Amino acid sequence: xxxxxxxxxxxxxxxxxxxxxxxxxxxxxxxxxxxxxxxxxxxxxxxxxxxxxxxxxxxxxxxxxxxxxxxxxxxxxxxxxxxxxxxxxxxxxxxxxxxxxxxxxxxxxxxxxxxxxxxxxxxxxxxxxxxxxxxxxxxxxxxxxxxxxxxxxxxxxxxxxxxxxxxxxxxxxxxxxxxxxxxxxxxxxxxxxxxxxxxxxxxxxxxxxxxxxxxxxxxxxxxxxxxxxxxxxxxxxxxxxxxxxxxxx
Amino acid sequence: xxxxxxxxxxxxxxxxxxxxxxxxxxxxxxxxxxxxxxxxxxxxxxxxxxxxxxxxxxxxxxxxxxxxxxxxxxxxxxxxxxxxxxxxxxxxxxxxxxxxxxxxxxxxxxxxxxxxxxxxxxxxxxxxxxxxxxxxxxxxxxxxxxxxxxxxxxxxxxxxxxxxxxxxxxxxxxxxxxxxxxxxxxxxxxxxxxxxxxxxxxxxxxxxxxxxxxxxxxxxxxxxxxxxxxxxxxxxxxxxxxxxxxxxxxxxxxxxxxxxxxxxxxxxxxxxxxxxxxxxxxxxxxxxxxxxxxxxxxxxxxxxxxxxxxxxxxxxxxxxxxxxxxxxxxxxxxxxxxxxxxxxxxxxxxxxxxxxx
Numbered sequence: 157x158x159x160x161x162x163x164x165x166x167x168x169x170x171x172x173x174x175x176x177x178x179x180x181x182x183x184x185x186x187x188x189x190x191x192x193x194x195x196x197x198x199x200x201x202x203x204x205x206x207x208x209x210x211x212x213x214x215x216x217x218x219x220x221x222x223x224x225x226x227x228x229x230x231x232x233x234x235x236x237x238x239x240x241x242x243x244x245x246x247x248x249x250x251x252x253x254x255x256x257x258x259x260x261x262x263x264x265x266x267x268x269x270x271x272x273x274x275x276x277x278x279x280x281x282x283x284x285x286x287x288x289x290x291x292x293x294x295x296x297x298x299x300x301x302x303x304x305x306x307x308x309x310x311x312x313x314x315x316x317x318x319x320x321x322x323x324x325x326x327x328x329x330x331x332x333x334x335x336x337x338x339x340x341x342x343x344x345x346x347x348x349x350x351x352x353x354x355x356x357x358x359x360x361x362x363x364x365x366x367x368x369x370x371x372x373x374x375x376x377x378x379x380x381x382x383x384x385x386x387x388x389x390x391x392x393x394x395x396x397x398x399x400x401x402x403x404x405x
Numbered sequence: 406x407x408x409x410x411x412x413x414x415x416x417x418x419x420x421x422x423x424x425x426x427x428x429x430x431x432x433x434x435x436x437x438x439x440x441x442x443x444x445x446x447x448x449x450x451x452x453x454x455x456x457x458x459x460x461x462x463x464x465x466x467x468x469x470x471x472x473x474x475x476x477x478x479x480x481x482x483x484x485x486x487x488x489x490x491x492x493x494x495x496x497x498x499x500x501x502x503x504x505x506x507x508x509x510x511x512x513x514x515x516x517x518x519x520x521x522x523x524x525x526x527x528x529x530x531x532x533x534x535x536x537x538x539x540x541x542x543x544x545x546x547x548x549x550x551x552x553x554x555x556x557x558x559x560x561x562x563x564x565x566x567x568x569x570x571x572x573x574x575x576x577x578x579x580x581x582x583x584x585x586x587x588x589x590x591x592x593x594x595x596x597x598x599x600x601x602x603x604x605x606x607x608x609x610x611x612x613x614x615x616x617x618x619x620x621x622x623x624x625x626x627x628x629x630x631x632x633x634x635x636x637x638x639x640x641x642x643x644x645x646x647x648x649x650x651x652x653x654x655x656x657x658x659x660x661x662x663x664x665x666x667x668x669x670x671x672x673x674x675x676x677x678x679x680x681x682x683x684x685x686x687x688x689x690x691x692x693x694x695x696x697x698x699x700x701x702x703x704x705x706x707x708x709x710x711x712x713x714x715x716x717x718x719x720x721x722x723x724x725x726x727x728x729x730x731x732x733x734x735x736x737x738x739x740x741x742x743x744x745x746x747x748x749x750x751x752x753x754x755x756x757x758x759x760x761x762x
Contacts, residue, residue, distance in 0.1 A: 158505070162506060170491060241491070243491060245450070245489060248453075249453040251476070252475075252506055
């Protein structure tokens with residue numbers, strides 16, 4: 157456990173000292189802020205200002221896109237960079253379990269994401285001071301956004317384990333996440349039999365409830381399951397050196 | 406302390422090392438020698454637990470690195486050839502982190518461990534610097550410091566002096582000697598002079614196989630291609646070479662230099678015979694003043710070349726490693742040419758020419 161925390165701290169220090177994290181943070185906060193502003197304006201003009209819960213649907217569906225854009229870039233370096241630098245080889249010679257390595261890096265990325273989410277609360281807080289509203293839909297939306305982001309992070313972590321090229325890791329993450337998101341984009345295209353199954357597996361469909369202010373336990377379980385699946389895959393891939401050997405630097 | 410038992414590692418169809426066995430005791434420095442591509446790094450990585458062997462066992466302090474990885478790794482410090490460092494961290498931070506990863510518990514214990522490693526490697530003044538701002542020599546030392554930080558009894562150092570200037574390299578060799586008292590050290594190198602001065606024992610690896618495992622001195626003796634004696638006398642060159650060539654058990658006589666009436670030759674003798682008295686008698690009987698009669702020491706480098714030549718001579722390279730062999734052979738010769746050569750008169754001449762023949 158202490159090693160997980162040590163790894164997490166090292167990872168956070170490393171991220172905070174690279175311009176990438178700062179740029180990603182700025183983009184995340186900037187974009188979500190802009191979306192919030194434009195959604196509020198849209199809502200006031202078109203939707204009427206009585207049912208605030210309707211506003212959150214717009215906001216979270218937009219924020220979700222920002223998370224999709226930013227998180228694969230945040231996770232791409234986690235293992236790929238260490239593999240490229242050769243520090244992963246060194247880590248493998250320390251008395252540390254693969255699980256601890258994964259947990260440390262995963263937690264570091266999740267903490268950063270949590271920090272970014274906290275930064276986006278500014279808009280709703282300002283709105284609340286001007287026009288108080290029911291908090292539950294907002295909290296549900298944030299829970300959904302958090303769980304969705306964590307699922308992205310798990311997927312990005314797994315992609316980062318299998319390559320030493322950060323761009324490859326990011327693109328791989330986009331590929332997997334975007335596919336599992338838009339698999340049900342056009343239900344007519346996938347046929348009647350497959351559609352219900354894919355619908356159950358779509359990230360998009362499992363986020364929609366949260367955005368509307370509804371916390372469905374099935375959605376929570378799905379997003380956590382998605383996370384667990386990719387953490388498991390990452391663990392297997394990290395252990396794959398046992399039979400594959402490391403690429404020599 | 407560090408044991409390899411018949412290690413074999415294959416990557417796909419390519420065999421990196423085959424049947425490599427070695428044993429390093431505490432208090433011993435063993436040099437791991439071979440041309441580039443011989444399999445030194447692969448062996449060290451298997452011993453360090455980076456990846457498991459295809460066959461055989463790697464043991465650190467009696468613990469199998471595959472069966473009991475965590476316990477074995479606790480007793481191990483590994484410095485890879487290319488110092489792998491987090492450039493955005495400071496020296497102290499990285500050492501502190503590594504100490505923690507190697508089970509040094511508690512803030513104070515960690516600080517002490519870091520302090521010791523800094524002191525050993527002469528990095529104290531660089532402690533607060535970001536690693537990205539350090540020169541290559543210092544980075545290499547940080548790599549060694551990482552291996553030392555939790556004071557593990559077994560150390561695996563992969564070419565710790567590669568890319569260092571001569572002074573830094575000498576510092577590192579001194580450090581290795583100094584550490585030898587309490588550690589078992591396996592240090593790889595392709596520079597023979599370095600191994601000769603630093604190591605108690607030498608394991609020579611070529612194309613993934615152990616060619617020899619012996620003390621540097623006896624290795625030179627055992628593998629001496631032939632005994633040689635340098636002779637210098639005030640005599641006409643042709644007459645001198647003819648006279649010396651007539652002595653029984655002399656294989657050949659090479660003229661080295663002729664200056665101001667003195668002639669210098671190198672006499673090659675069948676191994677196991679000492680013809681020096683006979684050489685002296687023949688020269689003095691002709692009333693030529695004899696100036697020098699000195700046996701030429703076989704350097705480890707020559708022994709190494711002889712060893713490799715011996716393995717290459719019979720059937721050529723084995724088919725599956727032919728490509729790698731050619732590459733490594735060339736790289737090896739380059740490496741050898743750049744290393745020091747022992748010359749008979751001055752003892753040690755840096756960058757001296759190979760033997761004139």
